[in-house]
Amino acid sequence: MNVGILSIIVLALALCGFVVGRNRALQSVKGDARKLHSLPVYHGQTVALFVTVPAVLMMAVWLVAQPMVIEARIVGQLGDAVAADPVASKLAMEDVSRIADGLDALQAATGLSDDEIGDMRSDLSDIRGRLAEVGVALGSEVRPEIFSMAKSLRGMQQTGATMMTALVLMLAVGGLALGILRIEGDFRARNVAESFFMWLLVAAAGVAILTTIGIVLSLFSETMRFFSVHPASDFFFGLTWNPQFRGGSDLGIIPLLWGTLYITFVAMIVAAPIGIFAAIYTAEYASPRVRSVVKPLIEVIAGIPTVVFGLFALVTVGPFLRDYFAVPFGLGTSGSSVLTAGLVIGILNIPFVSSLTDDIINAVPQSLRDGSYGLGATKSETIKKVILPAALPGIVGAVLLATSRAIGETMIVTMGAGAAAKLDLNPFEAMTTITVKIVSQLTGDLAFDSPETLVAFALGSSLFVITLGLNVFALWIVRKYREQYE
Amino acid sequence: MYDAPANKQSVDQSNQKITARNVQVFYGDKQALRDVSVDIEDRTVTAFIGPSGCGKSTFLRCLNRMNDTVAIARVEGDIRLDGEDIYHPMVDPVQLRAKVGMVFQKPNPFPKSIYDNVAYGPKIHGLTRSKSELDGIVEESLKRAALWNEVKDRLQESGTGLSGGQQQRLCIARAVATGPEVLLMDEPCSALDPIATAQVEELIDDLRQNYSVVIVTHSMQQAARVSQKTAFFHLGNLVEYGETGTIFTNPQDPRTESYITGRIG
Ligand SMILES: Nc1ncnc2c1ncn2[C@@H]1O[C@H](COP(=O)(O)OP(=O)(O)OP(=O)(O)O)[C@@H](O)[C@H]1O
Ligand SMILES: [Mg+2]
Numbered sequence: 078m079n080v081g082i083l084s085i086i087v088l089a090l091a092l093c094g095f096v097v098g099r100n101r102a103l104q105s106v107k108g109d110a111r112k113l114h115s116l117p118v119y120h121g122q123t124v125a126l127f128v129t130v131p132a133v134l135m136m137a138v139w140l141v142a143q144p145m146v147i148e149a150r151i152v153g154q155l156g157d158a159v160a161a162d163p164v165a166s167k168l169a170m171e172d173v174s175r176i177a178d179g180l181d182a183l184q185a186a187t188g189l190s191d192d193e194i195g196d197m198r199s200d201l202s203d204i205r206g207r208l209a210e211v212g213v214a215l216g217s218e219v220r221p222e223i224f225s226m227a228k229s230l231r232g233m234q235q236t237g238a239t240m241m242t243a244l245v246l247m248l249a250v251g252g253l254a255l256g257i258l259r260i261e262g263d264f265r266a267r268n269v270a271e272s273f274f275m276w277l278l279v280a281a282a283g284v285a286i287l288t289t290i291g292i293v294l295s296l297f298s299e300t301m302r303f304f305s306v307h308p309a310s311d312f313f314f315g316l317t318w319n320p321q322f323r324g325g326s327d328l329g330i331i332p333l334l335w336g337t338l339y340i341t342f343v344a345m346i347v348a349a350p351i352g353i354f355a356a357i358y359t360a361e362y363a364s365p366r367v368r369s370v371v372k373p374l375i376e377v378i379a380g381i382p383t384v385v386f387g388l389f390a391l392v393t394v395g396p397f398l399r400d401y402f403a404v405p406f407g408l409g410t411s412g413s414s415v416l417t418a419g420l421v422i423g424i425l426n427i428p429f430v431s432s433l434t435d436d437i438i439n440a441v442p443q444s445l446r447d448g449s450y451g452l453g454a455t456k457s458e459t460i461k462k463v464i465l466p467a468a469l470p471g472i473v474g475a476v477l478l479a480t481s482r483a484i485g486e487t488m489i490v491t492m493g494a495g496a497a498a499k500l501d502l503n504p505f506e507a508m509t510t511i512t513v514k515i516v517s518q519l520t521g522d523l524a525f526d527s528p529e530t531l532v533a534f535a536l537g538s539s540l541f542v543i544t545l546g547l548n549v550f551a552l553w554i555v556r557k558y559r560e561q562y563e
Numbered sequence: 564m565y566d567a568p569a570n571k572q573s574v575d576q577s578n579q580k581i582t583a584r585n586v587q588v589f590y591g592d593k594q595a596l597r598d599v600s601v602d603i604e605d606r607t608v609t610a611f612i613g614p615s616g617c618g619k620s621t622f623l624r625c626l627n628r629m630n631d632t633v634a635i636a637r638v639e640g641d642i643r644l645d646g647e648d649i650y651h652p653m654v655d656p657v658q659l660r661a662k663v664g665m666v667f668q669k670p671n672p673f674p675k676s677i678y679d680n681v682a683y684g685p686k687i688h689g690l691t692r693s694k695s696e697l698d699g700i701v702e703e704s705l706k707r708a709a710l711w712n713e714v715k716d717r718l719q720e721s722g723t724g725l726s727g728g729q730q731q732r733l734c735i736a737r738a739v740a741t742g743p744e745v746l747l748m749d750e751p752c753s754a755l756d757p758i759a760t761a762q763v764e765e766l767i768d769d770l771r772q773n774y775s776v777v778i779v780t781h782s783m784q785q786a787a788r789v790s791q792k793t794a795f796f797h798l799g800n801l802v803e804y805g806e807t808g809t810i811f812t813n814p815q816d817p818r819t820e821s822y823i824t825g826r827i828g
Contacts (some may be wrong), residue, residue, distance in 0.1 A: 111764060185675065197709070319694065324811075330697070405619065443632075445671055445673060447629060447632065447667060447671065448667065448671040448672075448673065448737075449673070450629065450632055450657075450660060451629060451660055451664065451665035451667065452661070452664065452665075452683060452684040452687070452737065453657055453658065453659075453660040453661030453664075453682075453684065453687070453741065454657070454687050455657045462673075462683070462687070465671050466674065467673075483739070
């Protein structure tokens with residue numbers, strides 16, 4: 078029985094449990110709901126939870142654990158030599174599961190019975206040809222021991238599925254019975270529902286935290302692999318970035334870091350003042366009518382895909398800067414430049430800064446404005462001396478958030494600043510950033526465990542550490558200047 | 564009956580500080596004040612009393628044009644400060660508010676240090692030439708607001724960290740520091756204990772030597788203690804205005820009488 082049908086059965090049982098539980102709760106007090114500790118709905122809910130929670134948990138755990146257990150067993154059967162070598166066992170496992178999948182497809186296409194498949198032998202029947210017919214292409218002829226592994230894999234999968242179905246159904250039915258039996262007038266079903274929802278929320282928070290930890294761990298473990306094949310000092314202090322196909326590459330992060338920070342700096346020079354001033358205008362000066370038009374118009378920018386911004390950088394801003402500034406002043410001839418990408422990323426971030434800042438300024442209580450006006454301050458004095466200081470932590474947070482976004486921007490840099498890793502002060506030169514290089518290193522044709530590919534993870538980790546540092550810094554500023562209202 | 568001799572002498576010249584004629588205030592379509600006409604005298608404490616929602620704060624906010632900051636508020640009528648129409652297009656409300664200071668119903672200290680809260684007005688109006696002069700104004704104002712002893716060792720701490728009553732006295736100090744000619748106080752003592760209340764009342768009496776003070780209060784005793792003139796508002800109308808002694812001992816209007824004897828409000 079597949080997972081979908083099983084889930085539907087569990088849900089149906091839960092629904093039954095809900096209805097039965099509610100009615101039974103009412104019956105237990107002879108229809109007088111006031112005598113119940115909890116409303117009938119809560120009793121129904123509790124029974125439904127008793128049915129679903131253990132069953133679904135069991136199903137989830139089983140679905141995760143089963144492939145692991147089976148894989149361990151198969152690898153064990155392949156012999157110690159294979160099991161000891163992670164690459165060989167991984168390859169063998171891939172073969173086995175491909176063939177097993179192929180057999181499933183074959184069975185679905187031709188209607189062979191399980192027994193007939195069990196009787197198939199790789200040295201007699203033309204397995205490779207038959208699997209190719211159903212669309213599963215195998216690289217080489219099938220070895221007999223791999224083929225029998227595949228058959229035993231299918232067997233284990235089938236037994237596993239049967240066992241899981243039986244267990245889940247038992248749990249669901251058991252939960253149903255237990256839930257219904259526990260119902261009586263004094264049963265605190267409301268509290269059960271309450272704590273269930275608390276745990277649900279805890280689980281949601283847990284998922285978010287665990288994924289983050291998982292991402293960080295995988296990033297760092299690959300980074301460690303990179304540092305085992307490439308000296309860390311070359312990476313962190315190397316002044317050249319020059320990956321080679323045949324090894325012996327220079328993989329220094331400094332030029333990329335420089336490009337990233339330079340472009341981000343230009344972007345924030347554009348985005349922060351314009352965004353903040355626009356927000357001050359919409360929040361403090363604009364009449365409600367103007368505000369209702371201007372604010373959405375600014376925010377439209379945020380809805381434009383970054384690729385489109387990249388095109389804008391490529392065909393408009395880049396040539397404009399080149400023809401009217403770089404060439405006349407003899408500063409370069411490149412259409413792609415730090416300034417192009419920085420300007421366009423800055424424009425992209427204006428609505429981000431302005432809409433966050435606008436919200437923050439609006440959150441400053443009106444009583445503070447009144448207090449300042451009441452002392453004879455003008456609007457701009459009030460904004461400068463009372464509103465902005467009060468809103469400062471939030472504004473710093475908004476700007477740093479936009480900075481993180483600028484640092485992580487890839488598309489506009491690729492199209493606007495080029496892909497040349499350079500250490501240069503001239504903003505009209507083409508440069509590139511960490512994110513662009515992560516993409517280009519991973520999309521190359523190189524082997525996955527070569528330093529040229531693995532460096533992408535080291536770059537990713539560095540980016541992560543930088544952004545994390547930025548966030549910690551933002552928090553620190555916010556704490557330092559936190560001033561609560563009232 | 565509380566008049567000090569110094570006050571009596573100055574009465575002979577034109578003593579009207581603020582004259583309001585036929586003031587109407589609308590919030591959107593809703594009329595909050597009807598035909599209010601009052602003369603507020605210089606060097607006098609004037610009390611506004613009346614049940615909640617009758618328009619006391621609204622009228623107070625007309626006197627320094629704070630209603631300008633409420634988008635839906637509309638003020639009609641004629642209000643003059645020293646004979647000049649304060650709603651005249653040439654009048655700068657910002658300068659007006661420097662002359663007519665205000666203490667609000669809810670304490671609203673700025674999220675700045677205690678010192679900076681008090682120094683705010685003198686700084687923006689350039690009232691001082693040196694740091695020591697500013698220090699002097701801050702100390703003087705805090706003393707007059709009866710807060711100095713409690714905060715003199717923590718002037719650099721945030722004003723929002725004070726207790727509610729301390730915050731209110733800080734707001735009074737802040738308003739006094741600007742050196743207004745008229746001080747509008749909207750229930751300045753509603754968050755204060757009896758001791759602080761007595762100190763603030765002393766301050767009000769003290770301010771009367773130089774300024775005109777308008778105070779909104781829900782406490783009849785306070786109105787009787789500190790004010791020389793009392794105005795009674797009811798449902799957006801000014802019902803009765805006159806000498807405090809007369810209002811409390813011999814009210815002309817039955818509504819005033821019911822209110823001060825506790826039958827309405
Ligand atoms: N900003 C506003 N928008 C709309 N209506 C308002 C506003 N401020 C006051 N009002 C209305 O104007 C009327 C008078 O309010 P006001 O604040 O002047 O009363 P008050 O006499 O000061 O009362 P209290 O003693 O409770 O402070 C009330 O009916 C109130 O609902
Ligand atoms: Mg009021």
